[in-house]
Amino acid sequence: MKAVIMAGGKGTRLRPLTSHTPKPMVPLLNRPCMEYTIDLLKKHGITEIAVTLQYLPDVIRDTFGDGSRYGVSLVYFEETTPLGTAGSVKNCADFLDERFLVISGDTLTDIDLTAAIRFHEQNDALATLILTRVETPLEFGVVMTDERGRITRFLEKPSWAEVFSDTVNTGMYVCEPEVLSYIEEKKEVDFSKEIFPYFLQEQKPLYGYEASGYWSDIGSLEVYRQAQFDLLDGRVNLEIKAQEIAPRIFLENHVRVDSSVRLEGPVYISENVHLQAGVEVGPYTVLGDNTVVSSGSKLSRAIFWENNVIGKKTEITGTTLCRNVRIADCVQTGDGAVIGDNCLIGAKSVVKAGVKIWPDKEVGESAIVTTSLIYGMKQTKNLFGNSGIKGIGNIDITPEFVTRLAAAYAYLQKPGSKIALSACSHPFAQLLKHSIMTSLCSSGIDTVDLGVGNSPLIRYGVRSLACIGGIHVFMNENGDEKEIVLQFIDQKGLPISRDMERKIENAYWQETYVRNLHHLGELHVEHQVQEAYLRALAEQLDVPSIQRQRFHLLIDSETRFFPTFLAPLLHDLGVTVTYGAIQDGISKKKADLGIRLDKNGEAFALFTEEGAKLSTEQLLALQLLACSGRHKRIGLPVSAPAELEHLAQLLQIEVVRTKVAPRAMMEVASDERFHPLFDAVYSLMSILSYLAQEEKPLSVLLELLPACHMERKTVFCPWGAKGKVMRKVLEENKGKLLELMDGIKVYDTNGWVLILPDSEDSHVKVISQGATAETAATLASSYARRIAEYQ
Structure with a gap:
């Protein structure tokens, strides 16, 4: 059996870690993430491996070579344009002449691949998806199976209302060679968006194997850090290639530790590290090759890549350092901070929590860095909610924020496209509209200012003026806090699709802006739309x-x-x-x-x-x-x-x-x-x-209208429990008439109840209808109580 390692990802959400490093090459305990994948395949007897490349391909090729050093044979297939997950595998078709396993080079897992392959064989499957359970399924494909493991429903990157389970697609597939015949050559095709939904529709033997074991998709900076903490805690059944000199204290060769150094496990210290007198290394610290930590410095939950030098009496807490970083004396860094390759942090400076510093930056002496250099805001969740982008005016939603957001939106449009803009009458909403207008025009997009308006007006204006989209800004003044809402409209006058929202979010976080002095957009004013x-x-x-x-x-x-x-x-x-x-x-x-x-x-x-x-x-x-x-x-x-x-x-x-x-x-x-x-x-x-x-x-x-007895309740539910709650609702109502269009709708002899996770808050909505008001209230209360119990 052969395997394909998908190793073309840019890892944009991991920046600045991935500014100069492909995502599969980010180190976990001083080894590239992809090395763990190779070791896992070899452990299960799979040694003939294709590797798909796109972003910084030579970094991966130069590191792993032909694979002989790792006891495997590696063959590389490079993409010049993105082909999608299925298109990438099709690109390896000449190599894949037998059953094969698809696996990602940027996940950390110890899942039993042999058991998954055996399950695939026993069911005569065309393709088997390896599944696992996660707390927050939004960034993955939610999968439902019947009692035999045959897939009955598949939904890629759902909204909370579409989360029917906490069982997700890991991106690992066991496939028969026949699968390749369903994938078009040299075209962007995705397994989860096109191929698997087609198999489901055509009732092909598509199965899901729910695996136990550890699985982590290294998709964010927080998850990246946690994966290493999990390795140190022994939660991952993979080999740690270092000597354990004391419980959970791992040292590689040629480490110099002065006698007064204090080590508190779990820690991992790589080759040629020098810890000088009085250094304190606290729990969950990982030090890469050739690191020097000068006397009197304190480290805790710090992740260092190679060739970093830390000055005297410096405190590094919860910070990730890439390569070749120089930190001077008496510096303090905060939890969640990330410092990119080749940065210099001056003496007595402070890098606050959550700050990200892009590669090749210099921070002056005694500086206090409170905002990210280059990257901007901290990403805590998706930008878009139920009805656009919301935030407190001049705190979350600032002129600087909307300028970058508009530039990201402009990047996705053709030069010379026409965008309509409007805002409510609030002065700050009007100010933001002008910031958006300036940013769009500087990016080569024509703008049409509709003046003061509302959502129905801009929807009408976009269509009547043949614009390709629109942005409306309004101030929601309910309550004490003044909340700004940004609504994006497509060319049909509809709220933009979730797919477009994701594209804008990705362009925003990648900061992919295009501005050219020779191609500026024109500004038009059109105030006759109201009439x-x-x-x-x-x-x-x-x-x-x-x-x-x-x-x-x-x-x-x-x-x-x-x-x-x-x-x-x-x-x-x-x-x-x-x-x-x-x-x-x-x-x-x-x-x-x-x-x-x-x-x-x-x-x-x-x-x-x-x-x-x-x-x-x-x-x-x-x-x-x-x-x-x-x-x-x-x-x-x-x-x-x-x-x-x-x-x-x-x-x-x-x-x-x-x-x-x-x-x-x-x-x-x-x-x-x-x-x-x-x-x-x-x-x-x-x-x-x-x-x-x-x-x-x-x-x-x-009095002539039909009588409808409805009840609505809102139940608190932490984000991490929503997927589990929805799975439990499904399990408990097996055999009943269910509708899974949006949330889970359960039909009962007395009426129906809809369980709908909220996509913006830690809540689940319960909506019921009964033959009487009492029946509706009883139904809603019953399910509200169960949702609380499931947690």
Whole structure:
């Protein structure tokens, strides 16, 4: 049997470690990560190995040569353009003339490969995925299997709502040579995105082997450090090639340790290290070849590569040093700091926790480094959440941040592309819009400034002006903290796809910007979009009917934008408006309706002439009634009650069930100029049109709407437990009717319950529907209690 080691990765999230080093070559206890992979293959009798190369290929080739030094035979296949995981393996087709194993060169694992191969043989599988369980499955492919191990569902890099299990694809596959016939040559093809979903669709024998043992994908700086701590703790069943002179204290050859040095395990000290008098080496420290630590210095949880020199009385805590770093006397470095190759840190300087310093930088004497040099912010999680990028104004979301973000976005567009920009009326949102505009233009992208607006307006503007995308900035002023939200729109006026979000995130973290003085973008100002939007909206309404009713509305909204924006439309419709708080009293104001408009124009709350607030389901039913005759197709989320689907069918509106995400619902009818569930002004005017035609007050119409008994609960759940919770929900409900479109929807004789992990907070949402309000409440409480128990 042969193997393919995938060793082409750049490891962008590991920078600055990987600025000059391919990801498979980052050292773990002074040995390249890929060396552990070679040792594992050899241990299981696999010695004929292909290695796929792309990023800095000569570093890998020069290190491992033909493999004879490691007792294996290595053959290299280099890619000039990215081919994807499957395309890389296809590139080795001439070598792979028998069953083969695909394995990554940048993971650390001791999984029993022999057992996985035996499982593959016993099931006559075409391909077998080696699976493991992890706490946070977002960066991996979630896999579900039946009792025999046959794969029934496969989802690559899911959102939290799509996490059905904590069992994930390790990127290790046992394959028959026939697999190669399904992969196109010289084309970017991915196993998890194209090949395995195709096998699943065609019911090919695709299996998953759930392995025990250690597995770590070295995908982040934190995981990189933890993998070495796990090796030192003996959690990985792999050989540590050094002498254990005391419990968990490992020394290689030619180490010089002065008599007054204090070592506290676990530690690993490589060849030709010199620890001078009074040095203290604390737990979880790894020192690479030729390191010199001068007298009086203290190290703890420090990871050093080779050829580093540390001055006197310096304290290195939780810091990673690459190669050839010189740190002068009396320096302090903080937890999570990373210092790249060939850096010089001056005497008495301080490198604060989490700071990353790119290669070849010099920090002056007595400097205090509080922000990263070159890299910028610390990555703690994905930039994008449920509805764009959110953060506290001028703290998380700053002009500097949006400038870099816009440059990353521009990198993904063709020069001369046109991007629409808008912002709410808040001065800081407008300031950020101008920072984005400047950055896009300097990157060769034309911008169209739509002025003050909201999300429905920019969606309309992007389409009507034939832009390839748009960015809207608004300040959410609910609560004490002023939260900025950045929304990205695609050329169809929809929120950008998750795939595009990932591309922007990757470009941002890699800092792949393109700026050229000879190709600057042009700035256009277009402030007529509001008028065009209102004209187009009015064309959708039964204007004479609304005019006859002479509606009086109480509108509760922000005062900077909406009153001026709505005035022309409401005047033409003969609608009288009082602006004020709903609590001022709808009946007191003698209004026909009360409306509380969301600041960004996407959502609203509706109140009857008697002051009763419509429930979520009542408002959705009313919106469906208002769509009748205007919309032929609509997307309803999986969380909506079945009665609304029946109502839509009676209205001859085709319903497509979708995920809860706004994009999923909108793209069902992506050709529509207005999205009735995400455009508050359009939806409100459509409801007025419907009420005018029916000539009945809203309170009377509500009695005719279908009764829906719903309950919603939010259960605290740590990030690390979400995958486990979802797996337990599936296991406990085997045999029941389940729907896995978004979260897990469990059907019961008394109704249904939807378990939906929150993608932004440490919560799981529980939504239920029952025949009665009591049934719905009981269902939701029962599952909320179970979710707490599963943790």
